[in-house]
Each structure stands twice: as C-alpha cells, then as structure tokens.
Amino acid sequence: MRFHTRKWVKPENLNPNGTLFGGKLLAWIDEELALYTIIQLKNTKVVTKYMSEINFRSSAKQGDIIEIGIDVLKFGTTSLTLKCEARNMMTRETIITIDHTTMVNLGPDGKPKPHGKTEIEFIKDRLDN
Template sequence: MRFHTRKWVKPEDLNANGTLFGGKLLAWIDEEAALYSIIQLENKRVVTKYMSEINFMSTALKGDIVEIGIDVVKFGKTSLTLNCEVRNKMTRETIVTVDNIIMVNLGADGKPKPHGKTKIEFVRDRLASEA
C-alpha cells in the first residue's frame, strides 16, 4: 500500500467523544480517492460510484497525524476500483479500511466514458515518454 497523504487531526475534526469524527475521515478518503483517480485517468471528471463496507478499527486524537493509503484493485472499462487503509502515524494502528471504492471516469456530457488505462502510471514515466 502506498500512503500518499497525511492529515493532522485538529479540534474541528473531532466528535463529541474527543476523537476523530468518522464523517470527516470518510470525506478525506473520498477526496484522496478522487485525486488519485484524476491523476491516474488523466481526467478531472471523475466521480465516486461506490464504497464498500467501511471497517473502523481504531481512532485518532487531536494532534495525531493520520496517513491515507490507496491501492488499485482493478481497471474497468470506465472505472477504477481502489482499496484504502488509513493508519495513525503516531500509534501505527490501522484506523479504517475500505476494500472497494469504485471511481467512474466521465466524459464532457457527464456520462461514463472509457478511459483506456490498464495499469498504474507514474507521472515520472509519463514525463519520460513525452521527452
């Protein structure tokens, strides 16, 4: 799993129990999945279609740093299926896992559009092939 983003848990991210609010964490996951998909599919018109069961395993406190990891499960014709793990950088504990997040590539008309991708591409490889 590649961990791409870190978030600092601030007072506005907490629930009534003084721990990281699950809804805030899910928003971070959704944003990370969207950013990852936009970069992979080279299209800013990408939407979340589905998130599988979400398994909360531990939490984070104010001041903790959490890391969001994303891996590609598969490339579909118009979609990209990802999985996600969020871990507490301070305690090393997994906070949540999401087995499947399906992101859909859209055309200018807002309808699913084939993306033509079959494997993970890194920006450094794209730049090398353009040179």
C-alpha cells in the same frame, strides 16, 4: 499499499468524544481517492460510484497524523476500483479499511466514458516521456 497523503487531526475534526469524527475521515478518503483517480485517468471529471463496507478499527485524537494509502485493484472500462487504508502514524494502528471503492470516469456529458487505461502510471514515468 502506497500511502499518498497525510492529514493532521485538529480541534475542528473531533467529535463530542474528543476523537476524530468518522465523517471527516471519510471525506478525506473520498477526496484522496478522487485525486488519485483524476491523476491516473488524466480527467478531472470522476465520481465515486461505490464504497464497500467501511470498517472502523481504531481512532485518532487531536494532534495525531493520519496517513491515507491506496492500492489499485482493477481497471474497468470506465472505472477504477481501489482499496484504501487510513492509519494513525502516531500509534501505528489502522483506523479504517475500505476494501473496494469504484471511481467512474465521466465524459463532457456527465455519463461514464471509457478511459483506455490498463495499468498504474507513475508520475516519474510520465516525466520521462
């Protein structure tokens, strides 16, 4: 799994228990999945269609650094299916796993549009062309 971004847990990210609010982590993950998909499909019009069971395995506290990783599971005709993990870099524990998230490529009309991609494209490969 490739880890693409890091987030710093600040006081405004905490729940009443003094740990990372799960909704904040899910927002970070959703944004990262969207950004990843936008870059892969070269289209800023993408939406989250589906997230599988979300498994919270541990937490984080103020000052911890969270790392978000993504793997591509499948390229569909109009979609990209991804796997995600967020881990606490301070404790080395996995905080959350999401086995399947489906991101859909949209056309100008807001309807699903085929993207024509079949494999991951890395930025370094784009720069060589």
